[in-house]
Amino acid sequence: MKKQSANTSHLPVLRRLSAAALLCCGAAAASAAPAPAPPAPRAAASDDAALNFVGADIESVIKAVGHYTNITFVIDPRVKGTLTVVSERSVSKSQAFSLLTSALRLQGYAVVSGDGYAKVVPEADAKLQSGPTVIGSGAVAPKGDQIVSQVFHLNYESSANLVTVLRPLISPNNTINANPGNNSLVITDYADNLKRLAKIIAALDAPAATDLDVIPVRYAIASDLASMVNKLMEPSAGGGGAGDSGRVSVLSDSRTNSLVLRAPSAARANLAKSLIAKLDQPTAQLGNVHVVYLKNADATKLAATLRAVTSGENAGGGNQAGGGTGTGSGSGSGTNQGGGVGNSGTGQGGSAGSTNPALSNSATGQQGATGGGAGFIQADASTNTLIITAPESVYRNLRAVIDQLDVRRAQVYIESLIVEVTADRASEFGVQWVGASGNPNSTYRIGGLQSFTSGNNNLATIASTLNSGKPTLPGAGLSIGVFKQVAGQLGLGALAHSLETDGNANILSTPNMITLDNELATIKVGQNVPILTGQFTSSSGTNTNPFQTIDRKEVGLTLKVRPQISEGGTIKMAIYHETSSVDKSTLTAPAGITLNNRVIENNVIADDGQIIVLGGLIEDSTGDGTDKVRGLADIPIIGNLFKYQSRTRKKTNLMMFLRPVVIRTKEQSNSLATDRYEFMRSAEQAIKPADSILVNDFGQPMLPALLDGQPQGGAMAVRPVPPAPQPAPEQAPGAVPNGSKQAQ
Numbered sequence: 001m002k003k004q005s006a007n008t009s010h011l012p013v014l015r016r017l018s019a020a021a022l023l024c025c026g027a028a029a030a031s032a033a034p035a036p037a038p039p040a041p042r043a044a045a046s047d048d049a050a051l052n053f054v055g056a057d058i059e060s061v062i063k064a065v066g067h068y069t070n071i072t073f074v075i076d077p078r079v080k081g082t083l084t085v086v087s088e089r090s091v092s093k094s095q096a097f098s099l100l101t102s103a104l105r106l107q108g109y110a111v112v113s114g115d116g117y118a119k120v121v122p123e124a125d126a127k128l129q130s131g132p133t134v135i136g137s138g139a140v141a142p143k144g145d146q147i148v149s150q151v152f153h154l155n156y157e158s159s160a161n162l163v164t165v166l167r168p169l170i171s172p173n174n175t176i177n178a179n180p181g182n183n184s185l186v187i188t189d190y191a192d193n194l195k196r197l198a199k200i201i202a203a204l205d206a207p208a209a210t211d212l213d214v215i216p217v218r219y220a221i222a223s224d225l226a227s228m229v230n231k232l233m234e235p236s237a238g239g240g241g242a243g244d245s246g247r248v249s250v251l252s253d254s255r256t257n258s259l260v261l262r263a264p265s266a267a268r269a270n271l272a273k274s275l276i277a278k279l280d281q282p283t284a285q286l287g288n289v290h291v292v293y294l295k296n297a298d299a300t301k302l303a304a305t306l307r308a309v310t311s312g313e314n315a316g317g318g319n320q321a322g323g324g325t326g327t328g329s330g331s332g333s334g335t336n337q338g339g340g341v342g343n344s345g346t347g348q349g350g351s352a353g354s355t356n357p358a359l360s361n362s363a364t365g366q367q368g369a370t371g372g373g374a375g376f377i378q379a380d381a382s383t384n385t386l387i388i389t390a391p392e393s394v395y396r397n398l399r400a401v402i403d404q405l406d407v408r409r410a411q412v413y414i415e416s417l418i419v420e421v422t423a424d425r426a427s428e429f430g431v432q433w434v435g436a437s438g439n440p441n442s443t444y445r446i447g448g449l450q451s452f453t454s455g456n457n458n459l460a461t462i463a464s465t466l467n468s469g470k471p472t473l474p475g476a477g478l479s480i481g482v483f484k485q486v487a488g489q490l491g492l493g494a495l496a497h498s499l500e501t502d503g504n505a506n507i508l509s510t511p512n513m514i515t516l517d518n519e520l521a522t523i524k525v526g527q528n529v530p531i532l533t534g535q536f537t538s539s540s541g542t543n544t545n546p547f548q549t550i551d552r553k554e555v556g557l558t559l560k561v562r563p564q565i566s567e568g569g570t571i572k573m574a575i576y577h578e579t580s581s582v583d584k585s586t587l588t589a590p591a592g593i594t595l596n597n598r599v600i601e602n603n604v605i606a607d608d609g610q611i612i613v614l615g616g617l618i619e620d621s622t623g624d625g626t627d628k629v630r631g632l633a634d635i636p637i638i639g640n641l642f643k644y645q646s647r648t649r650k651k652t653n654l655m656m657f658l659r660p661v662v663i664r665t666k667e668q669s670n671s672l673a674t675d676r677y678e679f680m681r682s683a684e685q686a687i688k689p690a691d692s693i694l695v696n697d698f699g700q701p702m703l704p705a706l707l708d709g710q711p712q713g714g715a716m717a718v719r720p721v722p723p724a725p726q727p728a729p730e731q732a733p734g735a736v737p738n739g740s741k742q743a744q
Contacts, residue, residue: 048090048091048092049068049090049091049096050087050089050090050091051065051085051086051087051091051096051099052085052086052087053083053084053085053086054084054086055082055083055084056082056083056084056085057082057083058079058080058081058082058083058104058107059075059079061083061085061100062075062100062104062120065085065096065097065100066118068093068096069093069094069096069097070093071097071117071118072116072117072118073117073118073119073120074117074118074119074120075119075120076119076120076121076122076125078121078122079109079120079121079122081107083103083104083107084103085099085100085103087099097144098144098145101144101145101146102144102145104120104145105123105145105190108122108123109121109122109123110122110123110126110145110146110147110190111144111145111146111147112126112129112130112131112146112147113131113132113142113146114130114131118146123171123173123174124173126147126173126174127147127149127173127174127175127188129147131146131147131148131149131188132146132148132149133148133149133150133151134148134149134150134151134194135150135151136151136152136153142191144190144191144192145190145191145192146190146191147174147188147189147190147191148188148189148190148191148194149186149187149188150186150187150188150194150198151184151185151186152184152185152186152187152198152201153182153183153184154183154184154185154201154205155205156205156206156207157204157205157206158180158183159178159179159180159183159184159185160178160180162178162185162201162204162205163176163177163178163185165200165204166185166187166197166200166201169193169196169197169200170187170189170193170197171189171190171193174187174188174189174190175187175188176188176189185201212260212261212262213260213261213262213269213273214253214258214259214260214261215258215259215260215261215273215276216256216257216258217257217258217259217276217280218280219280219281219282219283220279220280220281221257221396221399222252222253222254222257222258222259223252223254223399223403225250225252225259225276225279225280226250226251226252226259228279229248229250229259229272229275229276229279230248230249230250232275233247233248233250233268233271233272233275234247247264248261248262248263248264248268248269248271248272249261249262249263250262250272252403254399254400254403254404255400257396257400259276261273261276288389288390288391288392288395289387289388289389290387290388290389290390290395291385291386291387291388292385292386292388292399292402293383293384293385294384294385294386294402294406295406295408296406296407296408296409297402297405297406297407298384299379299380299381299384299385299386300379300381302379302386302402302405302406303377303378303379303386305405306377306386306388306398306401306402307376307377309398309401310377310394310398376388376389376390377389377390377398386402408664409516409517410516410517410565410662410663410664411514411515411516411517411662411663411664411669412514412515412516412517412563412565412571412660412661412662412663413512413513413514413660413661413663413672414512414513414514414515414521414561414563414573414658414659414660414661415510415512415658415659415660415661416510416511416512416559416577416614416656416657416658416659417508417509417510417655417656417657417658417659418507418508418509418510418511418557418577418579418654418655418656419507419508419653419654419655419656419657420505420506420507420508420652420653420654420655421504421505421506421507421651421652421653421654422503422504422505422506422507422650422651422652422653423503423504423505423649423650423651424501424502424503424504424505424648424649424650424651425500425501425502425503425648425649425650426499426500426501426646426647426648426649427499427500427501427646427647427648428477428497428498428499428500428644428645428646428647429496429497429498429499429640429644429645430452430453430496430497430627430643430644430645430646431450431494431495431496431497431640431641431642431643431644432450432451432452432453432458432459432494432495432496432497432644433448433449433450433459433493433494433641434447434448434449434450434451434459434460434463434493434494435447435448435493436448450629450642452627452643452644453497453627453644456472456473456474456475457474457475457477457479457497459495462474462495474495474497475497475499476499477497477498477499477500478497478498478499479495479496479497480495480496481493481494481495481496482494482495509557509579511523511525511557511559512676513559513561514663514672515561515563517563517564517565518562518563518564518565519562520560520561520562521560521561521562521563522558522559522560523557523558523559524554524556524557524558524559525556525557526554526555526556526557526558526580527554527555527556528552528553528554528555529552529553529554529555529582529593529595530550530551530552531550531551531552531553531592531593532548532549532550532592533549533550533551534548534549535547535548535549553580553595554580555580555581555582555595556579556580556581557578557579558576558577558578558579559575559576559577559578560575560576560577561573561574561575561576562574563660565662569607569608569662570605570606570607570608571605571606571607571608571660571662572603572604572605573603573604573605573606573658573660574603575600575601575602575603575604575614575658576599576600576601577599577600577601577614577656578597578598578599578600579597579598579599580595580596580597580598581595581596582594582595582596583595583596598617598654600614600615600656602614602615604658606658606659606660608660608661608662609659609660609661610659610660611657611658611659612657612658612659613655613656613657614656614657614658615655615656616653616654616655616656617652617653617654618652618653618654619650619651619652620649620650620651620652621649621650621651622647622648622649622650623646623647623648623649624646624647624648625645625646625647626643626644626645626646627643627644627645628642628643628644629642629643674706677703677706678706680703681702681703681705684700684701684702684703685702688700
């Protein structure tokens with residue numbers, strides 16, 4: 001079959017003969033140039049046709065292939081240019097579609113298949129289109145160079161680790177994302193490339209090379225060996241080479257005194273087993289004194305607990321405890337019927353029938369060892385260690401208990417909110433009258449007085465002080481008066497007074513604290529206020545001696561919380577909260593100041609991070625008062641001249657909230673501390689004064705910025721500690737020091 005000429009000079013012919021001439025089932029296409037028709041070639045299969053587009057308009061090529069493959073193409077307006085698609089032989093419809101998608105990919109465009117149609121868009125926007133989505137690596141995915149999204153569920157490998165490995169293998173315009181929640185990958189890329197990625201993921205998502213091994217420990221303590229082997233097998237400590245694909249993990253089982261080993265390879269597993277076998281050897285020195293260094297627990301408290309455990313074991317065996325009789329204190333020496341060694345000391349003695357005979361060690365000595373060979377347990381508070389004197393079998397049992405009790409205790413961060421919103425409104429209006437007939441020389445005078453309020457707003461008080469030289473002025477508000485002259489002096493005839501007050505208060509307190517599980521935490525912020533409780537004055541001749549007695553009260557905010565974390569994740573809290581303040585209106589009261597006090601004391605249960613309401617007060621009080629002249633005040637409109645009205649309303653909304661957060665790891669503690677640190681630093685920066693040339697800038701104290709969770713500069717900056725000098729290595733007899741030449 002003769003190839004069809006479809007260059008840029010033949011575009012009219014291409015458009016006119018796009019289906020009938022260009023993609024004819026085995027027939028030759030018509031040529032644009034006038035020439036004799038060539039002989040007809042051998043007929044091809046009815047479904048096949050040849051493609052021969054050289055430098056053709058890209059939109060025309062897409063439409064021609066769409067007509068041949070019966071696919072409707074939606075072309076983005078940004079898809080412009082020319083395209084070359086040439087097939088040396090006849091191709092099927094699916095092959096024609098694949099050739100088109102491959103050619104478009106080379107031009108920077110992608111095809112996204114939809115429901116019965118396909119979209120041609122720039123490659124950078126293809127991932128945002130609603131293309132096919134494949135779930136799982138075993139599902140049937142589309143083929144060719146069209147954009148597809150596929151979800152891979154991983155069984156062994158971490159999805160975050162694979163993102164780093166697969167990112168270079170994906171087109172820069174396409175995406176790969178990890179979902180740590182269900183350990184899966186979401187990849188959007190070309191269909192053919194996704195097939196290659198599926199094979200790579202299947203090869204990487206494989207279980208570890210070796211299974212878990214359980215190694216029994218005969219002589220040593222499993223927890224001690226686990227800590228030592230983990231440190232020695234770390235790659236940074238020289239335990240592995242650069243070719244290692246992971247690290248060795250060793251966990252201890254205190255119940256069976258064995259180690260659980262997991263290694264990335266058989267070679268690493270054999271190395272760890274060899275190291276464990278060399279360390280698990282009997283001690284060369286004979287003795288039964290052991291020193292245990294604690295990591296988290298308190299040695300003094302743990303020693304008391306272990307003594308109670310050993311006393312319970314011996315009491316069950318029928319052995320009596322030596323070292324004193326009764327419940328008094330005395331010499332620690334005694335006779336042990338159980339065969340144990342009696343240690344002398346000056347601690348407290350006790351018989352086997354006492355409530356707790358094992359609590360025998362005081363700060364100055366120890367009780368004799370209990371029967372049955374249990375020995376004694378002493379705590380060294382300065383180094384937080386336990387000194388245990390006991391046979392090997394008893395010591396192993398005690399170490400199992402110590403390993404379970406000496407764990408990192410969880411902490412609780414407690415954030416409380418005390419929110420108080422108060423609205424206080426008052427309004428008053430009234431008219432007062434005073435007047436008299438005649439003048440001061442008149443024998444008889446007729447007058448009247450209408451007065452309601454007290455203090456500076458009382459008309460009688462104001463009128464009586466007008467001629468004193470120090471008149472009493474009206475109080476706050478608007479006062480309008482009518483005046484007249486009486487005997488050359490200023491007199492007051494009427495006074496109208498109006499006042500409206502509106503006061504709002506919004507108080508928010510957020511006391512925060514962090515404490516260990518089952519430990520009491522207290523925060524107190526306030527003042528020590530003096531309160532006058534009594535006074536008297538004594539006089540002797542011309543001397544006067546005043547005397548006062550003053551009591552002081554703590555005023556402010558106090559919060560006490562004791563949290564207890566349960567295994568189910570809930571937090572039980574015993575809470576005591578007190579908020580007190582001084583009533584400012586009573587600062588000058590003759591009887592002394594008045595204290596406002598609010599107290600909440602309760603026990604609650606909350607989930608981790610849950611906000612709960614502890615309690616509150618919602619109060620709405622109103623008052624309405626009217627002073628009036630009987631009869632006259634009831635006259636409409638005019639009656640307002642004979643009355644004094646006042647109204648008040650006070651609303652108080654007080655609520656207290658609490659939110660506990662459990663902190664179990666170092667990372668959680670660092671995240672919380674960093675968040676609070678940055679909050680305080682931003683608050684400092686917000687109140688920084690503006691630069692001024694009129695006043696000197698003496699500098700503002702600022703918290704240093706954080707880098708990797710550590711302040712950079714300032715009082716809390718972490719300064720590197722210089723390494724301790726290493727001792728020179730010992731030289732063997734006859735050895736030559738490094739860098740020196742052997743004497744000839």
